[in-house]
Every structure is written in structure tokens, then in C-alpha cells.
Amino acid sequence: MLKVENLNKSFGDKKVLVNTNLEVEKGSIVMIVGESGVGKTTLIRCLCGLEVYDSGRISFSHDDEVEDKSIGLVFQNFNLFPHFSVIKNITYSLIKGRKMIKEDAIKKAKELIELLGLSGLEDSYEYQLSGGQKQRVAIARALAMEPQYLCFDEPTSALDYKLRDSVGEILKTVASKGMGVIVITHDRDFADKYGNKIYELGR
Numbered sequence: 001m002l003k004v005e006n007l008n009k010s011f012g013d014k015k016v017l018v019n020t021n022l023e024v025e026k027g028s029i030v031m032i033v034g035e036s037g038v039g040k041t042t043l044i045r046c047l048c049g050l051e052v053y054d055s056g057r058i059s060f061s062h063d064d065e066v067e068d069k070s071i072g073l074v075f076q077n078f079n080l081f082p083h084f085s086v087i088k089n090i091t092y093s094l095i096k097g098r099k100m101i102k103e104d105a106i107k108k109a110k111e112l113i114e115l116l117g118l119s120g121l122e123d124s125y126e127y128q129l130s131g132g133q134k135q136r137v138a139i140a141r142a143l144a145m146e147p148q149y150l151c152f153d154e155p156t157s158a159l160d161y162k163l164r165d166s167v168g169e170i171l172k173t174v175a176s177k178g179m180g181v182i183v184i185t186h187d188r189d190f191a192d193k194y195g196n197k198i199y200e201l202g203r
């Protein structure tokens with residue numbers, strides 16, 4: 001379980017997170033809702049190590065057999081490498097960061113491409129993809145790193161309304177593989193439908 005206790009974060013004089021608490025079990029989907037500006041993105045940036053927090057604790061409890069502290073993030077705008085094909089977007093960090101053999105990285109990427117319904121798009125570039133396809137490439141890329149927890153920043157906001165449920169099904173698939181899923185959303189119906197728990201971040 002991922003546990004956030006009394007997390008505080010300010011930007012200058014502005015207190016954004018004040019004694020924020022959160023618990024995420026593996027295999028579950030936790031939705032974070034709240035008005036614009038309450039600090040939802042700041043919270044997940046702290047979780048992923050992209051932001052330094054002022055005080056409090058982020059810890060992993062003992063149900064994590066291997067104490068793997070990896071938390072991945074799927075950015076709201078996906079952040080794909082525009083000059084790389086779909087398959088290279090997925091394999092790049094495996095090969096360069098994890099030093100995986102290229103053939104193994106490609107095998108893994110192909111499994112994820114299949115899982116996320118991207119077959120046939122292996123050699124496409126970002127500009128050739130729809131919003132939903134870009135998002136699924138970003139999810140495949142994050143899953144390739146095998147994080148224990150995966151955060152999604154507003155996964156439905158850039159997409160056509162009808163794609164909302166397909167995103168929900170992907171979140172369920174990710175959780176069913178044993179990962180803890182943390183989702184920022186403005187969409188209360190989506191949160192109610194797919195969240196195992198909903199945290200309302202307040203001022």
C-alpha cells in the first residue's frame with residue numbers, strides 16, 4: 001500500500017497541500033477530485049518525485065512483497081516523443097534507461113501494443129495518431145516500466161466524450177494486473193463509475 005501522511009507543499013507564500021493524507025491499495029483505483037487549483041497535480045507530482053514536498057511522509061507498507069517504490073505517471077498531454085515511432089516511444093526508456101536488450105524491449109512493447117489495442121500502429125508517429133491512440137501509447141510506455149503504482153492526470157479531459165468508458169476499462173485492466181491506480185479527474189460521474197475510492201482534495 002502507498003501511504004501519504006500529512007503532506008505539505010507551498011509555492012512561496014502559497015500553501016497548496018496542507019496535511020494531505022492518501023492511501024492507495026494495490027489493485028485498486030483511487031480518484032482524486034477537487035476544484036481547480038486545490039493541488040491535485042501538485043500531489044501526484046510529489047508522488048512521482050517531480051516536485052519536492054516541504055514536510056510529511058510518502059511510504060510503502062509491507063504488503064508490497066518486493067519493496068519497489070516505483071510510481072509512474074501518464075501526463076495530461078501525453079508527452080510522447082514526436083520524432084519517435086510508437087514502438088520506439090515504448091522501448092526507448094527500457095533500452096536506454098533499463099539497459100534491456102533491444103529484442104526483449106520490442107517483445108514487451110508488442111505485448112503492450114496488443115493489450116492496448118494499438119496493433120498496426122507500431123511504425124506511426126504522434127502526428128498520425130488520434131488523441132485516444134496517443135493516450136494509449138503513453139499508457140503503454142508507462143506500463144513498460146512496470147511501476148507498482150500508476151498516476152493519470154486528467155485522463156479523460158483531452159478525449160472525445162465517448163472514449164471516456166474505454167479509458168475507464170483501461171484503468172480497470174491496469175488495476176487488475178495488481179498495480180495501484182491514482183487518477184485526477186474533474187469528471188465526477190467517471191470517478192463514481194470507476195473509482196474504488198474517491199478523495200476530495202479541499203482548500
Ligand SMILES: Nc1ncnc2c1ncn2[C@@H]1O[C@H](COP(=O)(O)OP(=O)(O)OP(=O)(O)O)[C@@H](O)[C@H]1O
Nearest residue numbers: 011012014016034035036037038039040041042043
Ligand atoms: N511550479 C509552481 N510554481 C508556483 N505555483 C505553482 C506551481 N505549480 C502549481 N502552482 C500553484 O499551485 C496551485 C495548485 O496547482 P495544481 O496544478 O496542483 O492544481 P490542480 O488542482 O491540479 O488544478 P487544475 O484542476 O486546474 O489542474 C495553483 O494555485 C497553482 O498556480
